[in-house]
Amino acid sequence: MLIQTKDLAKIYTTEEVETTALNSVSLEIQDGEYVAVMGPSGCGKSTLLNILGLIDNPTDGEYKFLGKDVSKLSERKRAGLRKANIGFVFQSFNLIDELTVLENVELPLLYLGYSASHRKKQVNEVLEQMALIPRRNHFPQQLSGGQQQRVAVARAVVARPKLILADEPTGNLDSANGEEVMGLLGKLHENGTTIVMVTHSQAYAEHSQRIISLFDGKIVSENIQEKCRA
Numbered sequence: 001m002l003i004q005t006k007d008l009a010k011i012y013t014t015e016e017v018e019t020t021a022l023n024s025v026s027l028e029i030q031d032g033e034y035v036a037v038m039g040p041s042g043c044g045k046s047t048l049l050n051i052l053g054l055i056d057n058p059t060d061g062e063y064k065f066l067g068k069d070v071s072k073l074s075e076r077k078r079a080g081l082r083k084a085n086i087g088f089v090f091q092s093f094n095l096i097d098e099l100t101v102l103e104n105v106e107l108p109l110l111y112l113g114y115s116a117s118h119r120k121k122q123v124n125e126v127l128e129q130m131a132l133i134p135r136r137n138h139f140p141q142q143l144s145g146g147q148q149q150r151v152a153v154a155r156a157v158v159a160r161p162k163l164i165l166a167d168e169p170t171g172n173l174d175s176a177n178g179e180e181v182m183g184l185l186g187k188l189h190e191n192g193t194t195i196v197m198v199t200h201s202q203a204y205a206e207h208s209q210r211i212i213s214l215f216d217g218k219i220v221s222e223n224i225q226e227k228c229r230a
Helices: 046-051 075-085 102-113 116-128 145-157 173-191
Strands: 004-015 018-029 035-036 060-064 086-090 161-166 194-198 210-214 218-224
Touching: 004 046, 018 046, 018 218, 035 046, 035 116, 035 173, 046 060, 046 161, 046 194, 075 086, 086 116, 086 145, 102 116, 102 145, 145 173, 161 173
Parallel strands: 035 194, 035 210, 086 161, 161 194
Antiparallel strands: 004 018, 004 060, 210 218
């Protein structure tokens, strides 16, 4: 089991108000699954993704990642697990403008301390996979939105993580580029990568094997896609 949560809760407290972002969320995600998370704005989707991605800790409940309870880990230990196992794709691309495409994609491998030869090999492989070799010396502002998101996907997968978390990965793209990014995610899944994707689009959610719907911080339904049933 890659991901297992039990009665997961996240409460944000200020001096005047207490907001429950997640309320008793229990779910399981197997290694190699492709799961979409849907729901209206403010229902807890991004909060759930942040906890699954070890960016944040829950207020209460249990989160097991790779069989280990990580719900109360320190930031340093979360960061180590995150760097080694999880790749992120964001709606806003989050590329560094001062770095070239090649340098942006190489960044996770630098953080992991890979040798120069190892970095070069893996970066070139993923740039070729994403059809980005002709753009490798370009800067993000010289690229279209679709190309920037391809770079973001390349950066997310270059370290060959077990899990890709995608937060509205098509949100800033037109339909043609959105379909292209969904195709890239589909190929990654076919190659064995586990994907958890937050989306508002029913059409894009149907690319997944399972759709989890959130409302007011709770899971209200889980639907296995007919095409994926045994």
